[in-house]
Amino acid sequence: MANEDINSEAQSESMPVLKDERPYAFKDYTVVITGFACAAWCFITGGSLALYVGVQTALVASIAGNIVAVLLMSLTTQVLNTKYGVDAYTGVRGVLGGKGTKVFLILMSVFVIAWLIILCMMVAKAVGHIVLGFTGIDITTGVPVIVLSLVAGAVCWFAAWKGPGLIKKLNTIVAPVFVIILIFLVVAITGNYGWDTVLSAQPLAPFEDEWMNFLIAFELSMGAGFSWWPNMGGVAKLCKTTRAAFWPNVIGLVFAATLGTVMGVAAALLIGDSDPTAWMIPMGGLALGTVALVLVIGADITACSVMLYNLGIGVKQVKSFVKLSWGKVTGLITIIAFIGMIWAEPLYARFYIILGISSMTCAPIAMMHLVDYYIFRKQHISLRDAYNNSSSSKYYFWGGFNWVAIGVFVASIVLYLLIFDPFMCIPQPIFRYCNATVATCVFSFAAYYVLGKLLLVNRGIGGFSNVEGGGESSQAE
Numbered sequence: 001m002a003n004e005d006i007n008s009e010a011q012s013e014s015m016p017v018l019k020d021e022r023p024y025a026f027k028d029y030t031v032v033i034t035g036f037a038c039a040a041w042c043f044i045t046g047g048s049l050a051l052y053v054g055v056q057t058a059l060v061a062s063i064a065g066n067i068v069a070v071l072l073m074s075l076t077t078q079v080l081n082t083k084y085g086v087d088a089y090t091g092v093r094g095v096l097g098g099k100g101t102k103v104f105l106i107l108m109s110v111f112v113i114a115w116l117i118i119l120c121m122m123v124a125k126a127v128g129h130i131v132l133g134f135t136g137i138d139i140t141t142g143v144p145v146i147v148l149s150l151v152a153g154a155v156c157w158f159a160a161w162k163g164p165g166l167i168k169k170l171n172t173i174v175a176p177v178f179v180i181i182l183i184f185l186v187v188a189i190t191g192n193y194g195w196d197t198v199l200s201a202q203p204l205a206p207f208e209d210e211w212m213n214f215l216i217a218f219e220l221s222m223g224a225g226f227s228w229w230p231n232m233g234g235v236a237k238l239c240k241t242t243r244a245a246f247w248p249n250v251i252g253l254v255f256a257a258t259l260g261t262v263m264g265v266a267a268a269l270l271i272g273d274s275d276p277t278a279w280m281i282p283m284g285g286l287a288l289g290t291v292a293l294v295l296v297i298g299a300d301i302t303a304c305s306v307m308l309y310n311l312g313i314g315v316k317q318v319k320s321f322v323k324l325s326w327g328k329v330t331g332l333i334t335i336i337a338f339i340g341m342i343w344a345e346p347l348y349a350r351f352y353i354i355l356g357i358s359s360m361t362c363a364p365i366a367m368m369h370l371v372d373y374y375i376f377r378k379q380h381i382s383l384r385d386a387y388n389n390s391s392s393s394k395y396y397f398w399g400g401f402n403w404v405a406i407g408v409f410v411a412s413i414v415l416y417l418l419i420f421d422p423f424m425c426i427p428q429p430i431f432r433y434c435n436a437t438v439a440t441c442v443f444s445f446a447a448y449y450v451l452g453k454l455l456l457v458n459r460g461i462g463g464f465s466n467v468e469g470g471g472e473s474s475q476a477e
Helices: 002-009 026-037 041-049 055-077 079-084 098-135 142-162 164-192 194-199 210-228 229-236 241-272 280-315 326-349 352-376 403-419 438-457
Strands: none
Touching: 002 241, 026 241, 041 055, 041 098, 041 194, 041 210, 041 241, 041 280, 041 352, 055 079, 055 194, 055 210, 055 241, 055 352, 079 194, 079 229, 079 241, 098 142, 098 229, 098 280, 098 326, 098 352, 142 280, 142 326, 164 194, 164 241, 164 280, 194 241, 210 241, 210 352, 210 438, 229 280, 229 352, 241 280, 280 326, 352 403, 403 438
16 A cells, blocks of 8 residues: 555656556557547647648658657657656756756746647537537537636546546547547548549648648648657656657657548548548538547547646646645646636637747757767766755756756747747748758757857766766666
């Protein structure tokens, strides 16, 4: 009984989880991550890509963008966090410093809450389309859809409050549910339209330049891949091995999600609407379309619960939240999301903003973390210093902030904005020669390596003084 209590506490706190306390083996995590990846956000991503490209181009752009971003993201959030049993925000303290990590946590909290709002809005719109189909009453906009979004958020909070055990059970259901939805789309498309029609369908709102359209699709796909950064560390620390944490990402976040994205592109092109909740009933009829929407609702609620769980783990690092119960922490996050529901519909209609911001903010952190963990620290961190917020910590840097990393982060965002406007999804002329996310990745990697070597490693700031002699201590001494 004591072991169960310790396990429960570790799983809902930012403290390390020991290997014998971790519930996810390779198969378990594959189910969890596939169920998480296959929420309807892959369909709404497909709807966004359909604005610029057709099905064949979307397939290439989605696989290419996702696999690059997911592999870069996984090399740190999955490998490090599983090795030490910590969440992503604890693992990144060696890059940003204790206080710098908390600032980044606030930024990522806004980002994750935006995701929660979008998926809850999708649940609400799905319910609205079911009601519209059966009664003819339109509740897919205005106050009714906001109320439904609030109800969806409350259900997600309950699932996250119950912890990883319930999340695992939900994803065990969601993974096969996703397969059913895909089968439904394939049958509906084949029977009602034919694949010749799908392959010849034109994008909804493309630029005149086809190469530019492909690059935008690739850009948004990389954003989808990097958007997993704030969500992966909290569940990766529950994996028994790094193998169990790393490879399921390729299965779930790349191939399963890409399959859903491409089917989303096909449906959006045929229906002429980028909103996934508007596809199901027109494509499959009222009965089958309703079943498909119910399955989408289940997938979205499960995904929201995983995001809420991961954000709750991160927020528990903040002093004012440490002593709060798990239910209160996740409840407060949910209440903030409730407030954000006021702006849910405009955000839902401009989903591409989330994908662009994902690349702009998560790519620099992922690249600097790669340099820090694999090159500077030789795959070793000090857990004692990662949890030490005082000036005696190796990761205190300057007043708790690693200003080298922060400077590179800010410069990377400026570079991204000079190449691509994520808020309007408008590329600058240089974009056709230099993809914004790729440029940001290369710049942040090179800049942090050079400046970090000069200002941190060579000066012994940030716990690097012992790296050449064998690396930092990997134990919480």
